Amino acid sequence: MSIEEKVSQFTIGFDHRDKEKLHQMWDKIFSTQQWSEGIYTKEFESLWSEWNDEDSVAFSSWAGGAMAVLNYIDVKNETVLCPSNTFMATPLSVINAGGHVEFVDSNREDLCMSFEDFRVKAEKHSPKAVWVVHIGGHISFDIEKISSYCKENKIWLIEDCAHAHGAEWNGKKPGTWGDAGVYSMYATKTISTGEGGILVSKHKELLDYCYKFRNYGKFEYDVEGLNYRMSEFTAALGVVQTRRMSEIVDWKNSYAENFLDSKHSNRIIFPDGMKSGYYKYIVFDKLEKSTGKVYDESCHKIMGHEIDLPNTDWIVSNHWCVPLYYHPELEVKK
Ligand SMILES: Cc1ncc(COP(=O)(O)O)c(C=O)c1O
Numbered sequence: 426m427s428i429e430e431k432v433s434q435f436t437i438g439f440d441h442r443d444k445e446k447l448h449q450m451w452d453k454i455f456s457t458q459q460w461s462e463g464i465y466t467k468e469f470e471s472l473w474s475e476w477n478d479e480d481s482v483a484f485s486s487w488a489g490g491a492m493a494v495l496n497y498i499d500v501k502n503e504t505v506l507c508p509s510n511t512f513m514a515t516p517l518s519v520i521n522a523g524g525h526v527e528f529v530d531s532n533r534e535d536l537c538m539s540f541e542d543f544r545v546k547a548e549k550h551s552p553k554a555v556w557v558v559h560i561g562g563h564i565s566f567d568i569e570k571i572s573s574y575c576k577e578n579k580i581w582l583i584e585d586c587a588h589a590h591g592a593e594w595n596g597k598k599p600g601t602w603g604d605a606g607v608y609s610m611y612a613t614k615t616i617s618t619g620e621g622g623i624l625v626s627k628h629k630e631l632l633d634y635c636y637k638f639r640n641y642g643k644f645e646y647d648v649e650g651l652n653y654r655m656s657e658f659t660a661a662l663g664v665v666q667t668r669r670m671s672e673i674v675d676w677k678n679s680y681a682e683n684f685l686d687s688k689h690s691n692r693i694i695f696p697d698g699m700k701s702g703y704y705k706y707i708v709f710d711k712l713e714k715s716t717g718k719v720y721d722e723s724c725h726k727i728m729g730h731e732i733d734l735p736n737t738d739w740i741v742s743n744h745w746c747v748p749l750y751y752h753p754e755l756e757v758k759k
Pocket residue numbers: 486487488511512514515558585587588608609610611621622
């Protein structure tokens with residue numbers, strides 16, 4: 426079987442060399458009998474912060490972090506802008522927080538929110554917040570412009586980093602342009618804990634709110650959160666996975682550079698200094714062997730919003746993903 430065929434076989438982004446360490450950590454959880462709110466949640470958060478350059482709060486899913494930040498901002502009866510080219514999780518988080526979603530078009534070049542359409546929609550709808558989604562594992566090409574506009578116009582910027590583990594742009598990490606960034610650790614993500622999520626932010630007050638939000642507001646009950654805690658078994662997975670992250674992402678980058686780029690010139694081309702985490706390898710040619718689309722349908726269509734988002738429609742019809750699954754046993758450097 427060729428390397429390309431092997432890399433096309435689905436694997437969870439996990440290195441089996443980490444099993445022994447993980448089993449030792451799980452044994453420790455059994456012996457200390459602390460199955461939740463223990464040392465591994467703290468260690469996962471601190472390792473993530475070391476990489477992400479901001480403080481972190483672990484949750485049981487992306488949704489926990491998303492609901493925490495939207496409730497903190499208080500988007501009830503307010504408009505939140507959102508790209509239509511995303512997973513339904515993004516607009517649904519706004520609706521569940523009592524907000525109103527207005528969709529924004531994306532760029533064909535990066536599949537992420539278009540600054541031009543964002544500015545038009547921001548002027549039209551006076552939003553309280555905006556979700557930017559870093560689709561596919563690279564960073565939104567317009568993030569710098571959107572971030573400056575948000576600062577000037579006092580709009581909260583939240584980054585949906587569900588795909589963006591291991592990405593950076595000139596050393597700057599996802600989630601650090603905005604007021605908060607939220608990652609998903611769902612089973613198929615580049616870095617996974619099966620289920621899980623982590624929020625990063627520079628705002629101390631928001632971080633304090635998140636610790637309470639994930640734990641029913643304990644102990645003052647001035648925050649109306651629910652249970653979004655991560656179990657210690659899951660957090661131990663987060664610890665080994667975060668330690669392995671640079672290796673996983675470097676492996677994916679080497680494979681992309683040495684095996685895919687020469688075959689797929691009609692692909693997303695990253696600007697100078699940008700490193701993708703390669704959750705997806707996205708091209709604009711129909712492929713025989715593909716893992717399909719990032720999203721087959723846009724959110725504005727699913728939700729029946731009668732607006733015209735031509736680039737989003739174009740993206741849905743014209744992109745495909747080349748399989749790129751982590752197989753550490755294969756040598757992909759040249
Ligand atoms: C863009 C995006 N946002 C949010 C989520 C939701 O993440 P979770 O399943 O951890 O709640 C996903 C999950 O696939 C996603 O792709």
